[in-house]
Structure formats: structure tokens, C-alpha cells
Amino acid sequence: MNAPGADAPFDPPWKAVADDVARALAEDIGPGDATAALLPDGRDGARLLCKEDAVVCGRPWFDACHRALDADVAIDWHVREGDRVAAGTVLATLSGHARALVSAERASLNFMQTLGGTATATAAYVDAVRGTGTAILDTRKTLPGLRQAQKYAVRVGGGRNHRMALYDAVMLKENHIRGFGSVAQAILAARRMHPSLPLIVEVETLDQLREALETGCDRILVDDFDAATRREAVRIAHAAPYHARIPLEVSGGVDLDTVRAIAEDGVDCISIGALTKHVRAIDLSLKLAPLPAP
Known part of the structure; x- marks a missing residue:
């Protein structure tokens, strides 16, 4: 070797x-x-x-x-x-x-x-997204035992790696937020316990998006938003008073026919499980x- x-x-x-x-x-x-x-x-x-x-x-x-x-x-x-x-x-x-x-x-x-x-x-x-400034990310939907190999292959193909596993970033999803009662409470708990780890928050509504923007995190995942709601999410995230821009990630409903339009809405990155799953x-x-x- x-x-x-x-x-x-x-x-x-x-x-x-x-x-x-x-x-x-x-x-x-x-x-x-x-x-x-x-x-x-x-x-x-x-x-x-x-x-x-x-x-x-x-x-x-x-x-x-x-x-x-x-x-x-x-x-x-x-x-x-x-x-x-x-x-x-x-x-x-x-x-x-x-x-x-x-x-x-x-x-x-x-x-x-x-x-x-x-x-x-x-x-x-x-x-498909070239020229938009949007990055293509992988997910943890990898073949068992071959995660590092497949994430390497994503880099070779020009994509970027999301978190490697459950230990190197905090990602608050629906079940975690439900356990804390709100997006803000989940973020505060994550910051207290893991202050040095990147913090990603998945939101399902525009109200949750505003709450994440106001509380602060490292990236916000807007999951399965329709096109109109996604564009509104970008508008909200880019508008005052959110001066420190938090990157927006899109996941769900992405394929080669839809990815360009999603990127042109102004999102920062798109995560695609199919890269390593299919x-x-x-x-x-x-x-x-x-x-x-x-």
C-alpha cells in the first residue's frame, strides 16, 4: 500500500x-x-x-x-x-x-x-449544482462497516462529508427536540453538555427555524420543506436580525431532477443519503x- x-x-x-x-x-x-x-x-x-x-x-x-x-x-x-x-x-x-x-x-x-x-x-x-455555491453532503446512511471508505469516495466525487458518526457532532432531530419540549431548550442543553462539538438542528416548521436562528447553532437542517416553504426559510435566515449567518442544509426529496432547483433557492448545502445508500x-x-x- x-x-x-x-x-x-x-x-x-x-x-x-x-x-x-x-x-x-x-x-x-x-x-x-x-x-x-x-x-x-x-x-x-x-x-x-x-x-x-x-x-x-x-x-x-x-x-x-x-x-x-x-x-x-x-x-x-x-x-x-x-x-x-x-x-x-x-x-x-x-x-x-x-x-x-x-x-x-x-x-x-x-x-x-x-x-x-x-x-x-x-x-x-x-x-448538477455547479456554479450555485451549494455543497453536496453525504449522510450516515452507509453500508455497515464501510462508512469511512464510502465517505472517502464522496470526497473523491467532489462532495463533502457530514458528521462521521454520532460522536463528532450533535445533531438535534425531531425525537431529541420532543424530549426537551422545544428547539431552544434542546440547543441550550446541547451547548452545556457538548460546548466544543458542532451543533446541527433539524427543524420542521418556520417557527422552529426562527427559534433555532434566535438561539444559535452551527447549521440548520430544513427537512422535507416544500419549495415555497424552503424559499421562505432562506429569506428568513438571510434577513435581519440574524446578523451571524447560520448555514441552511436541505435534506429529503432530493434527486438529480430536483437538486439544481433546490440549490438555486440559496441553501448552503444539500445532504443526500442516496450517495451511499443506493x-x-x-x-x-x-x-x-x-x-x-x-
Whole structure:
């Protein structure tokens, strides 16, 4: 695996890479690859082919899968992480022990196709709002055990990460606010207990929005507002006496057909669970093939 910082502009979570790969190989290979053992124990080449237009993502995981089984494998990448490629692009060529190449094939492709799917979907949303100043955010609706990997893929696709988990930000939602009786009381309790954590407040009405603006927080999520109410929320948030602008986030009812109009209403960010929840894998293949003579 590349050392941290080497060809890694999107800050891969290196410990998660190692843990994810160890888990994936143990799941797939177990006590041994019965079929790969039939192959001659020699060296061979392989080509990683992308069969559709996509954003390249998952190189650290791909590399780690192959190097875990063959420390001497040579992986020659022809594209960078985050590149947009056309169908038919050879992403990389490999040279290593044939048995290791085929044993690592499925796990390495599973990571690349899943993370490439997340990055490609994110890029489509980022393109759709380009020029509006609105950021595209992910959510915690990730595949179990792959949160850090998928949030990395969102960054590769041009999006931004929301909170990583329940520990690194306070997010007051309907159930929390109901427990305190009001938005203001929930905010005050959160500030007392967690003064150093970012505070996000979800509101369901314009009255709750005003209460959040008056009490103060770091971001306000307007959830499932219709278009007219959403535009009124932006107007209220931008008007006096709320001099310290609190960013507005939109969630719910967002797809590629609606995201541009939502952004043009003037919201600061749009969080989209589908980026990591509705994953459509990218079509890739890894085939053994003689490498060109040097």
C-alpha cells in the first residue's frame, strides 16, 4: 500500500483500508483458495478494465488487497484517483504471482466497484449544482462497516462529508427536540453538555427555524420543506436580525431532477443519503493477460 500522503490527494483512512481489506480477504479466502491452488505457481500479468463511464475510486483498497497476498506485485496505474474515465479504459496493469492475482481479484474489485459507484453518483450531483455555491453532503446512511471508505469516495466525487458518526457532532432531530419540549431548550442543553462539538438542528416548521436562528447553532437542517416553504426559510435566515449567518442544509426529496432547483433557492448545502445508500456498482473486470515485453 502507498504510504500515507503518497499519491493520496483525498486523504484515505489508512487504518480503515487495512482493516477493511483484512476483513474482506478473510471472508473470501478463509483457509485457502481451492481453485487458485490449481494454477501453476508462476508469475503472470493482469489488466484492470473499466466497462463504463465512471469516476475512479478505491485505489488504496485495491492495492492493499493485492499486496496482502503478494508483497512483490507490481501495479502500474494508468489513471489517478478521482479521474473521470470512459468505458473501455484500462485503469491499471499488474504483474505478480498468478495465484495471488486471481485470489485477490474479487475483493479488490468489490472495493473498486462500490467506491467507484459512490464517487460517480456524487460527481453527478456536484455537476448538477455547479456554479450555485451549494455543497453536496453525504449522510450516515452507509453500508455497515464501510462508512469511512464510502465517505472517502464522496470526497473523491467532489462532495463533502457530514458528521462521521454520532460522536463528532450533535445533531438535534425531531425525537431529541420532543424530549426537551422545544428547539431552544434542546440547543441550550446541547451547548452545556457538548460546548466544543458542532451543533446541527433539524427543524420542521418556520417557527422552529426562527427559534433555532434566535438561539444559535452551527447549521440548520430544513427537512422535507416544500419549495415555497424552503424559499421562505432562506429569506428568513438571510434577513435581519440574524446578523451571524447560520448555514441552511436541505435534506429529503432530493434527486438529480430536483437538486439544481433546490440549490438555486440559496441553501448552503444539500445532504443526500442516496450517495451511499443506493449504491450501483461500477462494471469492472480483472483479466489475466500477458504483459507487453519491456
